Amino acid sequence: MNFDLSEEQQLLKNSVERLLADSYGFEKRRTYQTDAKGYSDAMWARYAEIGLLALPFSDHHGGFDGGAAETMIAMEAFGKSLILEPYFATVVLAGGLLRLGGSEAQKADLIPGIAEGRLKLAFAYAEPQSRYDLFDVETQAKKDGGEWILNGTKCLVLHGDTADKIVVSARTSGDTRERNGIGLFIIDADAPGLSRRGYPTQDGLRAAEIILENVRIKNVDVIGDPEGAFPIITRVADEAVAALCAEAVGCFETMQQITLDYLKAREQFGRKIGSFQVLQHRAVDMFVELEQSRSMAMYAAMMAGEDDAIERERAISAAKVQIGRSAKAIGHESIQLHGGIGMTMEYSIGHYFKHVTMLDMLFGDADHHLKRLAGLGGLSNGQVN
Known part of the structure; x- marks a missing residue:
C-alpha cells in the first residue's frame, strides 16, 4: 500500500492545518464552547468556504469526490485542535448515509445544503x-x-x-x-x-x-429500502470508525508534543525533568504508541471503501483496538508526566485525554472490537495481540 499523500492531498492537509492554527487555539476553543450551540458558526462557515463540508460528496451534487483518505486528513487536523463543530455528525455520519443510500432526489435536495454550510444533520x-x-x-x-x-x-x-x-x-x-x-x-x-x-x-x-x-x-x-437499511448503516459505521481513528491520531500527536514541551521546560531538583532517563523512556513509549496508531489509522482509511464486508470489518476493528489501547497508554502517560497540572480545567492536556476516551467508546470500545475481530477470524495476516 502507498501511504504517501498526493499533491492535492498535501494541499488539503496544509490548508486545514493552517486554518486551525490561525483560528483554533485552546483559549479560542473555550470561547467557542460558551456559545449556545456549543461551537462556532463562523468556523463552520470557514469549513464550507474551503470545501471541507463538500469533501466526500460527488461533484454532481456540489462535492469534491473525496474518499476516506481525504476524510482522514481532515479528521486528523480536527483532532489536533479538538474542534467542537458537528463535522463528524453532519458530513461523516448522516452525510455518509445520504451518500451511500439516498435517492438521487434526496441527494440533490440535501447535499448542496450540507456542502454550503446551510444544513446540519x-x-x-x-x-x-x-x-x-x-x-x-x-x-x-x-x-x-x-x-x-x-x-x-x-x-x-x-x-x-x-x-x-x-x-x-x-x-x-x-x-x-x-x-x-x-x-x-x-x-x-x-x-x-x-x-x-x-x-x-x-x-x-x-x-x-x-x-x-x-x-x-x-x-x-x-x-433506501425501509426493511433493508442495516448494510448501509454498518458500512457508514465502518467509515465513521476510520474517521475517528484519524481524529484520535491527531489528538495523540498533540498530546505527545505538549508533554515533550513540558518535560523540556519543567525543572525539578535543579534540572529539566526531561533530562531524567526514566522520563525519556516514557516519552519514547508515547511516541511508539502514536506511530502504531498512525499506521493502523492509515490502514483503516485504505480499507474503509473495501467492498468485501468481512475484510473491511477486520481492518476497521483491528484499527479501533489499537486506537483504544493507545488512548489509554498515551493518556495515562501524558497526565502522569504533567503531574497535578494535567488534571486542571485550565490546562489542555486533560481535555485531550477526555476526548480520546470518548473516541474509544464511540461505535464500540477496544474490547468490543477485539471480540468482533476474533469472531471474524482475526486479521488475514495475523491476529492483534
Whole structure:
C-alpha cells in the first residue's frame, strides 16, 4: 500500500492545518464552547468556504469526490485542535448515509445544503438498551398509507440538539435484535411529535436525547429500502470508525508534543525533568504508541471503501483496538508526566485525554472490537495481540 499523500492531498492537509492554527487555539476553543450551540458558526462557515463540508460528496451534487483518505486528513487536523463543530455528525455520519443510500432526489435536495454550510444533520442510532449493537432497535416505524409513523427514544445523538434534520434508524418489522427489518428516516428537527433534550458530553461536545411520539414521515423521506437499511448503516459505521481513528491520531500527536514541551521546560531538583532517563523512556513509549496508531489509522482509511464486508470489518476493528489501547497508554502517560497540572480545567492536556476516551467508546470500545475481530477470524495476516 502507498501511504504517501498526493499533491492535492498535501494541499488539503496544509490548508486545514493552517486554518486551525490561525483560528483554533485552546483559549479560542473555550470561547467557542460558551456559545449556545456549543461551537462556532463562523468556523463552520470557514469549513464550507474551503470545501471541507463538500469533501466526500460527488461533484454532481456540489462535492469534491473525496474518499476516506481525504476524510482522514481532515479528521486528523480536527483532532489536533479538538474542534467542537458537528463535522463528524453532519458530513461523516448522516452525510455518509445520504451518500451511500439516498435517492438521487434526496441527494440533490440535501447535499448542496450540507456542502454550503446551510444544513446540519445528525444520526440517531443508539438506544438505551442497544450499547454497541447497531441492529438492536426498538424504535418502531409503522406504515400508514403513504406515510410512516415513528415512536421511540434515541440517546447520545451527537449534535442532535442543533441539527436541522435527523436521520433515525427504526424497526419496520421483526424482533428487536434482528438485522433485517430496519429502515432509515429523515425527520425535520421541528417535526410535530419530536422532542429533544440537549446536553454537554464529558469531552465538551454536545449530544441529545430524542423522543419520537407519533412522528409522521412521508415515503420520500425514507432512505433506501425501509426493511433493508442495516448494510448501509454498518458500512457508514465502518467509515465513521476510520474517521475517528484519524481524529484520535491527531489528538495523540498533540498530546505527545505538549508533554515533550513540558518535560523540556519543567525543572525539578535543579534540572529539566526531561533530562531524567526514566522520563525519556516514557516519552519514547508515547511516541511508539502514536506511530502504531498512525499506521493502523492509515490502514483503516485504505480499507474503509473495501467492498468485501468481512475484510473491511477486520481492518476497521483491528484499527479501533489499537486506537483504544493507545488512548489509554498515551493518556495515562501524558497526565502522569504533567503531574497535578494535567488534571486542571485550565490546562489542555486533560481535555485531550477526555476526548480520546470518548473516541474509544464511540461505535464500540477496544474490547468490543477485539471480540468482533476474533469472531471474524482475526486479521488475514495475523491476529492483534
